[in-house]
Amino acid sequence: MAELSLDIALERGSFALEVRERLELAGITALFGPSGSGKTTLLRIVSGLETRAAGTVTFDGEDWQRPGRRVPTHRRRIGYVFQDGRLFPHLDVERNLRFGARAADGRAAIRFESVVDALDLEPLLGRRPTSLSGGEQQRVAIGRALLANPRLLLMDEPMSSLDVRRKAEILPYIERLPDAFGLPVLYVTHSIDEVARLASEVLLLSGGRVVGRGAVADVLERIDLWPVTGHADAGTLVAGTVEDAADGMASIRLERQRLRVPLRAMSGKPRSVR
């Protein structure tokens, strides 16, 4: 469990962001909200890429920003997966992956082979980034961020530029990240499905302010947050075990009932469904 505490304010023209929160990060924490709510800006403040915000950012007891002093991005132990991948076009996939390769700070380093395995990157290693599909580029970008041995992984809508099929392809990889690499993830998205599928906690942003936070299931149920979560989209989240799945349908056992839903899933696996 790593603690991220934020007390920051940023004004830019008509947009104002003001966040004062103390977050216990474990697993995937979603930053969710409509476009223009300040999610990406908040992520950039945490990473140090946005330098105009005033206030303090502390991660795991380390001051990343306080008045008069800011640790530059390259000295914060973060990994950052951008919306648009941002692979280096002059390097092949393997050299992109090894670009960060920072020494681990005392903890066991994330190994090249385990990242290549976890993200199925082996067949891509010799290729140029421009020859990869969008989904492949994002897998490489995730691997590259992991190999920089971060203590916190920041992901900024990593699937927003992908079509539905590519999303389905990459979701399972992201889902496994926290467990596979023991690393908290802060995940920006405006897709409620991604929140439901991936995150355990959610921070709800609207108009530059935090309007709700808590366990994903609780936040999605709150009627007073419908304007932000999307009224028509509101629903509840149930968790159960997949009993059997075939032909795109699955039976999910809840406590006493069984729910049949159109879903591709693996039998015997726990799964959340909206």
Add this chain to the structure above:
Amino acid sequence: MGAIDLGPVWLSLKLASVTVLALLAIATPLAWWLAYTEKRWRVAVEAIAALPLVLPPTVLGFYLLVLLGPAGPIGRHWVALTDSALTFSFSGLVIASIVYSFPFAVQPLQGAFERIGRKPLEAAATLGASPLAAFFRVASPMALRGYVSAIVLVFAHTLGEFGVVLMVGGSIPGETRVVSIAIYEHVETLEYGQAHALSAGLLGFSFVVLLAVYVINRRARLGVGYAVG
């Protein structure tokens, strides 16, 4: 008609090479700053950096002569340090060439850095690369084509320099008598044979260099390696 004196040829090549190296070192940080700064007075700096493009070589040469002369604000200190004058010397020619070819180095580099943008540099920072490391590992290889353009343009422009050289350097064999000056003097003394040989050589050389650049640029554009820059 005597044998062709190759001295001016070597001097021109030496001057062009030294100017290229000096300008890469000087123009890179300025081009970088121009590409990424948000300061409003950057346009003023841009305009000053482009001045040598529009000024007649005689104007540049005149001011350089005033600045570099033994009594001038720069030349004076040079005399105190080295006991020799900057004007009518090879060192003076190098300084004049740097000023004269300045925009030919700054503009391609600035353009290349602007095309790269901040995004790859941000990515490098999140991967632990310091700004300097990001420059050497990301920005400069991505700006390769900008560098090739800058090198070739500065080299060729320095070879073709005439007016500024004449005013600042004169025509001292082995010191300031470069190819363009030698050709001018051959013509003045009606030694057309020698003027032809040097002119044809310069023409052929310039063509080959430019051809090489266009071929390299075309390969780079067709290849997958340098999609940006």
